[in-house]
Amino acid sequence: MDILFEDFVLDMARRELTFRGSEVALEPQVFDLLAYLVRERERVVDKDELVRQIWKGRTVCDSTIESRLSVLRRALHDDGRSQRLIRTYARKGVRFIGQVRGGTSPGGAISQIFPLDGVVIDSPATPKPGPRPSVAVIPFDNLSGDPVQDHLADGIAADLIGLLTRCRTLFVLARNASFGLKRASPKMAATALQVDYLVDGTIHCAQGRLRISFQLVDTRHGYAVLAEHYDRDMGDIFSVQDDIAEKIAGRIEPEIGHFTRRHLVRHPPRSLEAWDHFHLGMSHLYRATPGDNREAQAWLRRAVELDPQFSLAYAFLSYAVVLSMIYFDAPPVPQQLDEALNIALRAVELDDQDASVRFALGRVLTVKKRYRDAIDEMALATTLNPALAIAWCGLADSYVYMGDFERADPLFQHALDLSPHDPMRWAFLSYRAQAKLFARDFARANAYASQAVRAPNCHYWPFAHRLAALGHIGAGEEIASALEQLLERKPDFNCDWTRERLFYVLDADQLDIYVDGLRRAGVPDTAA
Structure with a gap:
């Protein structure tokens, strides 16, 4: 039985409060105080009532009540000044003013903890946590036969939960909810947890090598959305654990986003x-x-x-x-x-x-040229x-415009490794190709641009990058074909247009290198 407000989940059955998937430590009395205020959120609750309900009528001073309210506010990232969730009404009492989601009405499901007139109301089915897709990660199975490796299987799953909670497009169940189903089958876990997606996996260690396999299951339709494995040398086990967890998280969030968007487009x-x-x-x-x-x-x-x-x-x-x-065609004006x-x-x-x-x-x-x-x-x-691949690409791109190509290149590669099927993969490759152009590494610029033009949803810019690189290389037959493909996509493409659209490049030498390559490949200075 969950009550949701902001990024918090109040689990009444387990008596737990979580924030973005991580448990918030609360003393039992502070938890009871929160639960009661949420239940009675339609009205102001005075201190006498709190003493009756939370302290069971024992004699307590005002400072004790204020102390518990202060602890609760800190746990909710609130304070006495902002009073974002708990508001104090002078000489009247306090009231919970947060917007509760999940279908819990005053005096409803929370009555299991504080029954009305002694009647315990049956708890409803666990509500869906708002519109975000819900995900649970259950502990990975250790197939190595070595019980010592159990900690690695649990560690990868725990790290993965931590990384996925940082994706604000997902609702991720806390570790203590999903780890309680450690020996359950995926089907049983999905039924028990009532989530949209389930992540489970296995680890297998043999002869100093580690194989980690995982699958992302759409629990509504019962099929695997994604299934992959990674092989690593054991080496520094903590580095391996961090690396694998990041890569799995980098694959899962874009895949769930893709399925969500596809469903909405097909069935609005x-x-x-x-x-x-x-x-x-x-x-x-x-x-x-x-x-x-x-x-x-x-x-x-x-x-x-x-x-x-x-x-x-x-x-x-x-x-x-x-x-x-x-x-596109929007003017790059202030x-x-x-x-x-x-x-x-x-x-x-x-x-x-x-x-x-x-x-x-x-x-x-970046486009305002404030690179630092x-x-x-x-x-x-x-x-x-x-695990946010697009941010690693953006970081690399910003370094490029400062001329720090050596620092940028591994960051581009990290973005590609994190999310090899990202919907913006063509852009990762495109920006990397442009960086190689600016660095006068024309062969690699051509190679990355050639990969970009084969990626889904590719824009015309990678075709221009490839052409500029070929212009510097002097590959005659390839230039003719590349120019034709670019003009098919952007018939009025020209060098003046290029300078206008690369308005965010501050270094004049970088612009000159790019435009010079286009001219050598036969691109006109102005539109015909």
């Missing part, structure tokens, strides 16, 4: 909510066409109209505005850049601990969520 709900608008916007954002970018902005703007507190929708709306200036920045700052104001929000702000700062600030934001994003 009759009554669209902010969450639905957000994912429909994201489905268009990943398609690199001018029309889709406009659609993405429209859906995302509607999402924030429906939910003005929706930080992720603000973040990706800002990103869509940025992309409209780089990839007003447009300022709008993107203001939207991103609003996202940060709403949730400054969301990696995707920090990424979006970092991209705006962008690097700080991207670095923070990778700290908040080490």
Whole structure:
């Protein structure tokens, strides 16, 4: 029986409070205080009533009550000044004012803890935790036959839970909920936990080698969405554990997002909510066409109209505005850049601990040529969520414009390793190709651009990168074919257009290298 508010889950059956999947330590008396205030949230509760209900009528002084309220506020990231969730009414009492989700009404399910007139009300089915897809990770099975390796199997699953809780698009069950089903089959665990997706796996150690396999199961339809394995030398077992957990998390979140978007596009709900608008916007954002970018902005703007507190929708709306200036026909003028920045700052104001929000702000700062600030934001994003591949790519790209190619290249590779099937994979490769162009490594620029043009949803820019690299290499036959493919996608492509669209590149030498390669390949200076 769960009660949800903000990013907290109050589990009445287990008497636990979790925040973004991590358990919050509460003394029993403080837990009872929270549960009672949530139950009676429609009214102000005075101190005499709290003494009767929480302290069972024992004599307690006001300072004791205030002390427990202060502890509770700290646990909820609240305080006496902001009173975001618990409000004090002078000489009257206190009231819980947070918005509760999950279908729990006053005097309803929480009555199991505090029955009305001695009647215990049956608990309802566990409510779905809001619109976010719910995920549980159960402990991996140790197939090695060595009980010593049990800690590794449990450690990978625990690390994976920690990483997935950093993805704000997912609701992740806390460890103590899923680890209670350690020996259960995936089917039994899915039934017991009532989640949309389940992650389970195995480890097998032999002769100094480790194989870790996992699968992501869609519990609603009963099939595996994703199944992969990783082989590693044992070496430093903690480094191996961290590496594998990051890679699995990097694969899972984009895959669930893809399935959510595909479901909405194919079966649009009759009554669209902010969450639905957000994912429909994201489905268009990943398609690199001018029309889709406009659609993405429209859906995302509607999402924030429906939910003005929706930080992720603000973040990706800002990103869509940025992309409209780089990839499409929106003019890269100060007003447009300022709008993107203001939207991103609003996202940060709403949730400054969301990696995707920090990424979006970092991209705006990049196109405003504030590279140092962008690097700080991207670095923070990778700290908040080490499995967010797009943030690693953004960090690498910001280093490129400062001329630090040596630091950028492994970061690009890390992004590609984390999410090899990411919907923005073509962009990861494209930015890496552009970096190699600026570094005058034309052979590798051509190689990465050639990979990018074969990736799904590819934009015309990687075709231009490939052509610029070939122009410097002097590959005649390849140039003719590459030029034809570029002009098929962007018939009016020219060198002046290139300089205008690369407005975020501060280094004149980098721009000259790029444009010189295009000229050598036969691209005209101006539109015909």
